[in-house]
Structure formats: structure tokens, C-alpha cells
Amino acid sequence: MSIYLDHAATTPMIEDAIAAMSAQMVALGNPSSLHTPGRASRKVIEQSRESLAAEIGCAPSEIIFTASGxxxxxxxxxxxxxxxxxxxRNVVVISAIExxxxxxxxxxLVNHEGAEVILIGTTNEGVLNISQLAELISRRADEIAVISVMHSNNETGVVQPIAEVVAIGNAHSIPVHCDGVQSFKKVPLSFSDLxxxxxSxxxxxIGGxxxxxxLxxxxxxxxxxLLHGGGQEREIRSGTLNAPAIVGFAASARADYPSDQVNQLRDELAAGIVRVIPDAYINGSGERLPxxxxxxxxxxxxxxxxxxFDGQGIAASTGSACSAGVQRPSHVLLAMGHNDKSARSSLRFSLGATTTRDEINELLTALPSVIERARAANLR
Ligand SMILES: Cc1ncc(COP(=O)(O)O)c(C=O)c1O
Structure with a gap:
């Protein structure tokens, strides 16, 4: 048995993306070259840029390709x-759950570039505390260089009130950056509407x-x-463009994500967990990622x-960083009011387009014995 429930970490590539990428991998030509093969590479990149822009709700010229989120x-x-x-302006404002x-x-930026960073907290449900942000801006708007708040959280899936953050930022001409890595294609997200x-x-x-x-x-x-060289991407991101990966990204972004199906399975899993382990509880509520x-x-x-779980063939995640083999409690759960102990007793299951009901049921069947053994190990 092998059940993959770590789709928020990375999810399988979809077939269209593999096909598009494979075809481009055998195509020759640096997209910055002026000869015919170079111009052919440039053409597929610009077509992909247009197709991605349509999905993101931005102008093609607003897209800067990078090597990662x-x-x-x-x-x-x-x-x-x-x-x-x-x-x-030397103040950077971010949420505590980034x-x-x-x-x-x-x-x-604090250690090397003279920045002051201010963290905005969340409610116990994992939603950004907008009134704390508004209060800060009312006092220190003129000092703030940038506000950065994620669109949805990667550990809890809780969707953040970005429209309100932007309204506050725009009223004071403060630029707002949003980490949309987990939300794109899963919940509505439009650069221009927001x-x-x-x-990012x-x-x-998303299967790319x-x-x-x-960016x-x-x-x-x-x-x-950050990178200097050939001056690609508005001179903001030098480096030869990765045509196969860009074509694959565009193909994955054109595919529909089965939100309703994943939502349904997520709700069944959440309800099943508290049914089979009565003292377990789900972190985060309100609007959430599927x-x-x-x-x-x-x-x-x-x-x-x-x-x-791994011994049972089930891949899950803590969602938090592991440094030198020592598991640190999740900063996201701590920001939501957990103590060290409860934060360290938490796990993230993340579902994807390929997740099936059978897999969820098998997880729920395995759960009681896994929890029993984990509790016994904890008492030793
Ligand atoms: C919210 C969020 N931001 C950024 C990243 C980093 O993206 P990448 O893996 O492309 O560097 C991730 C990946 O886990 C993420 O979940």
C-alpha cells in the first residue's frame, strides 16, 4: 500500500505538462538568440507567458520567470x-504564519540590510489579524517599505483576507506582495482583481x-x-530562460483543478479523524484550500x-521545518495559540487531484492503531 498525502509539498506532474515539457526538451535554441532556433524557443516561451497571464489575471509583460516560488x-x-x-522606508510587515x-x-534583511520586521498575528483559527495591521499602518505608514501576506497558509490551508490587506496598503501607497504558491488554481486568485x-x-x-x-x-x-547577467526578464532576473519548464508550467496551469472533488474528500477526512480519534481536533477554519x-x-x-504512518505506506507531513534532526514546533500553530506540546502533536495531510476516497478510508482505518502506538511511545 502506498498512499501519498503530501500534495502541498509537491504533487505529481500532469500528463499534458510532461508531454509539453518532453517535446520542448529536444528542441534546440537559446531563447535569447536571434537565429531561427533561438526565435523558435522564444516563441514558445511567449506563448506560454500569454497562456499563464490569462490564468493569473495579469498582463504577459508582468510575468518574471524564476527558478522557484x-x-x-x-x-x-x-x-x-x-x-x-x-x-x-525600512520597515517590512509580514504575517507571523508566512x-x-x-x-x-x-x-x-534585518541581519544584513538594516530592516525592521514587524509580524502581524492571527486569530486562533489561523486568519490574519486585520485590525492589528490597520492599527500599525495608522501609526507607521510612512516607514513601511512593503507588506507581504500569503494568500493561503501551507500548513492549515486557511485562506487569508488579502483584499483587505491590499485595501489598507493601497490607501497608504504601500506595495503589497502576496505568496500565492498554495492557492493558485485551487481557489480564485487574480492579480489584477486583487x-x-x-x-509569487x-x-x-499544481502538476507542473x-x-x-x-514573480x-x-x-x-x-x-x-538579485541575479545579474544577461538582463533577461526586465533585468530583474537574469539567466537563460528554462523553456521546457516554462512550457510545462503553462500546460499545468491550463488544466482544471478538481476543487469540488478534493474539497469533498478533505471534509470526509476531517470528519473521519475526529470520529475515530475523539480527542483529536482540526486546526484552522473558515475559508480553506481544498x-x-x-x-x-x-x-x-x-x-x-x-x-x-510511513511504515504503513502513508506519506504525510508536519509542515514545519526540521533542523539538524530536531523537530521544531510549527511557527504557524504557535501563532494560532498552540503551546509547544500541542504544536508538536500535529500533522498535515494534503490531498491532490489524484487522491481517492479509498485512500482516505485506508488512512482512517490505519489511524487508531497508529495513534495508539504513538501514544505508547510517548509514555516511554
Ligand atoms: C506557501 C509557500 N510559499 C513558497 C513555497 C516555496 O516554493 P518552491 O518550492 O517553488 O520554492 C512553498 C513550498 O512549499 C509554499 O508552500
Whole structure:
């Protein structure tokens, strides 16, 4: 038995993306070259850019290809910070539940570039505390270089009130960046409707290839680059464009994501967990991504759970970083009011387009004995 419930970490490539990518892998030509093979590569990239722009709700010229969501986040956060700092703004405002691909560059800006970072907390349900943000802006708007809040959280799936964040930012001419990596194609997300300044996306979360991301950056806005070289992508991201990965990304973005089906299975899993383990509880509520269920199992350790599930052929995740073999409690769950112990007793199951009801049922069948053994191990 092999059940993969870690689709939020990465999900299988869809067949159309594999086919499109495979065809492009045998095509010759650097897209920056002026000869015929080069222009042919450039053409497929520009067609892919147009097709992606239609899915994202932005202009093709607003798309900057990067090598990952992490790179898009770093480029946006550092670039917007440096732009703000050049006019005397050195404060970076982010939510306390951001992915490490925002938390860590923000901390780097503190350590190396004179930034002050302010974290905005969440409710116990994992939703950004908008009144805390509004109160901060009312006092310090003139000092803020950038606000960055994720569209939905990768550990709990809770969708964040981005439209309200943008309304606050725009009222004070503060650029707003949004990490949309988990939301793209799963819940409605349009760059132009949201009036964002910048948005990060990644292909491997939606059935595209690993190692290709997008930074959508508002038309006309220029920010300092992280990579310098050939001047590609508005001189913000130098480097030969990865034509096969870009074509694969575009193919995956054109495919429909089966939101209703995944939503249904997510709800069945969440209800099943609290039915078979009565003292377990689900973290986060309100509007959520279709695929994510984060549950706390009191009296267990999440890394023990992970290994016990793995022994049963079930792949899940803690969602939090593991450093030098020591599992740290999730910063997301801590921000939602968990203590160290309960945060360390939590696990994320993430479903995808290929997840079946049989898999959910098999997980629920395995759950009581896994929890029993994890509890016994915890008492030793
Ligand atoms: C919310 C969020 N942001 C950013 C990333 C990083 O994306 P990538 O794996 O493309 O670097 C991830 C991946 O786990 C994510 O979940």
C-alpha cells in the first residue's frame, strides 16, 4: 500500500505538462538568440507567458520567470524593501504564519540590510489579524517599505483576507506582495482583481515541473535584482530562460483543478479523524484550500506519527521545518495559540487531484492503531 498525502509539498506532474515539457526538451535554441532556433524557443516561451497571464489575471509583460516560488518571494521581498529604503522606508510587515521563503529573507534583511520586521498575528483559527495591521499602518505608514501576506497558509490551508490587506496598503501607497504558491488554481486568485503589487507562484504545486516559479510584478515597477547577467526578464532576473519548464508550467496551469472533488474528500477526512480519534481536533477554519487537513492528536509526537504512518505506506507531513534532526514546533500553530506540546502533536495531510476516497478510508482505518502506538511511545 502506498498512499501519498503530501500534495502541498509537491504533487505529481500532469500528463499534458510532461508531454509539453518532453517535446520542448529536444528542441534546440537559446531563447535569447536571434537565429531561427533561438526565435523558435522564444516563441514558445511567449506563448506560454500569454497562456499563464490569462490564468493569473495579469498582463504577459508582468510575468518574471524564476527558478522557484522561493526565488520569487526573495526577489519580491528584498527588491521592494530596497526600493522603499531608497526613499527612507525600512520597515517590512509580514504575517507571523508566512512560509520560510518569506520569514527567512525578512530576517536576512534585518541581519544584513538594516530592516525592521514587524509580524502581524492571527486569530486562533489561523486568519490574519486585520485590525492589528490597520492599527500599525495608522501609526507607521510612512516607514513601511512593503507588506507581504500569503494568500493561503501551507500548513492549515486557511485562506487569508488579502483584499483587505491590499485595501489598507493601497490607501497608504504601500506595495503589497502576496505568496500565492498554495492557492493558485485551487481557489480564485487574480492579480489584477486583487490589485496586488507582486505575487509569487510555483509550478510544482499544481502538476507542473519542479524548479520553475513566477514573480508577477506590476507593470512599470522596477526593483533591484538579485541575479545579474544577461538582463533577461526586465533585468530583474537574469539567466537563460528554462523553456521546457516554462512550457510545462503553462500546460499545468491550463488544466482544471478538481476543487469540488478534493474539497469533498478533505471534509470526509476531517470528519473521519475526529470520529475515530475523539480527542483529536482540526486546526484552522473558515475559508480553506481544498486539499489541506491539519490535525492535532494529543499525547503524540508528530515525528513519531510521521514514521509510523510511513511504515504503513502513508506519506504525510508536519509542515514545519526540521533542523539538524530536531523537530521544531510549527511557527504557524504557535501563532494560532498552540503551546509547544500541542504544536508538536500535529500533522498535515494534503490531498491532490489524484487522491481517492479509498485512500482516505485506508488512512482512517490505519489511524487508531497508529495513534495508539504513538501514544505508547510517548509514555516511554
Ligand atoms: C506557501 C509557500 N510559499 C513558497 C513555497 C516555496 O516554493 P518552491 O518550492 O517553488 O520554492 C512553498 C513550498 O512549499 C509554499 O508552500
Amino acid at each position: 522561493t526565488e520569487a518571494n526573495n526577489t519580491a521581498l528584498k527588491g521592494l524593501y530596497w526600493k522603499g529604503r531608497s526613499v527612507g 512560509h520560510h521563503a518569506i520569514l527567512d529573507p525578512a530576517q536576512w 490589485q496586488l503589487t507582486a505575487l 507562484l510555483s509550478a510544482h504545486k 515541473p519542479l524548479g520553475i516559479g513566477i 508577477v510584478l506590476k507593470r512599470g515597477l522596477e526593483i533591484p535584482a 486539499g489541506i487537513v491539519n490535525a492535532t492528536f494529543p499525547g503524540t509526537e508528530s515525528d513519531t506519527l510521521l514514521l509510523l
